[in-house]
């Protein structure tokens with residue numbers, strides 16, 4: 001790369017089945033220039049999110065990503081030059097930079113971030129992952145000490161934090177994750193009370209054994225069969241925080257929804273509520289105070305999975321959807 005060019009990863013075709021490397025292309029464009037009101041950014045870390053794949057299906061809480069454009073994605077970036085008031089070279093921002101080395105974006109689309117070390121924490125525990133876990137669990141799940149909290153995709157970036165916060169709040173915590181190693185990690189390293197391997201084939205029974213008093217709060221990252229297994233095990237007046245549906249993202253959507261909806265929701269008087277973390281940004285500071293305190297005291301362990309090189313971004317997302325990651329996956333550009 002020369003200093004006058006900008007490497008970009010383009011989404012060249014929207015997948016109809018599973019996402020593969022053939023859907024992306026590495027390309028080079030001219031270095032963008034900041035117009036009035038914009039800043040030129042050097043992208044430092046790109047966040048890999050299950051939602052990147054969901055955006056390919058159509059508009060969600062943001063517009064859909066389109067073929068033959070730079071793949072969308074959040075990132076931590078450093079201001080190189082600025083034609084916007086209040087932004088100066090060296091400032092650190094979070095933005096939808098897309099998968100590229102540089103981006104010129106309007107200041108109103110940038111979120112100023114503190115320059116902390118390691119910078120990666122701005123994408124993991126103090127970024128979208130940590131805030132999603134915090135607000136989804138505490139504001140939607142409303143766990144009380146002694147209750148049982150179950151979280152799916154428990155070894156992922158959001159789930160690993162959800163389970164640890166639930167432990168801090170005095171709950172019995174059960175994680176659901178793919179594979180023995182991840183399950184062992186959840187209990188041995190992160191302090192979960194139990195972990196269930198959903199790939200083992202006996203999810204319903206294993207969940208019953210791990211949550212013998214039933215489930216009070218289910219933090220749902222995956223939807224599909226795992227939601228269906230949790231529903232009948234919910235206690236009366238339980239809460240289901242609908243965070244995402246990763247089991248439905250990579251391929252054609254399943255023909256049927258989980259059984260038990262709405263019957264079990266009625267008889268068990270359940271509250272099932274979706275949320276989008278962006279709605280909580282005005283309250284971010286109160287979450288950060290707690291999250292920083294828990295990290296400093298060692299009650300909250302931060303797990304990151306940093307992959308080197310912009311060119312490896314497609315592979316990193318495909319691997320995340322297949323369950324390669326533990327904790328927050330990102331690419332160092």
Ligand SMILES: NC(=O)c1ccc[n+]([C@@H]2O[C@H](COP(=O)([O-])OP(=O)(O)OC[C@H]3O[C@@H](n4cnc5c(N)ncnc54)[C@H](OP(=O)(O)O)[C@@H]3O)[C@@H](O)[C@H]2O)c1
Pocket residue numbers: 048049050051128129132153154155156157158159176177178179182221222226242243244245246247248275276277278320321322323324325326327328329
């Ligand atoms: N509502 C919001 O504001 C908000 C914000 C951020 C994220 N989210 C959502 O939160 C969820 C978790 O995101 P994340 O960033 O924590 O995930 P992540 O770290 O990106 O990890 C995803 C994990 O999901 C698991 N997984 C993949 N396919 C699965 C399947 N079919 N069934 C069960 N588990 C599967 C894999 O682990 P295994 O090895 O365990 O399968 C994978 O490692 C996603 O649904 C995402 O869209 C929502």
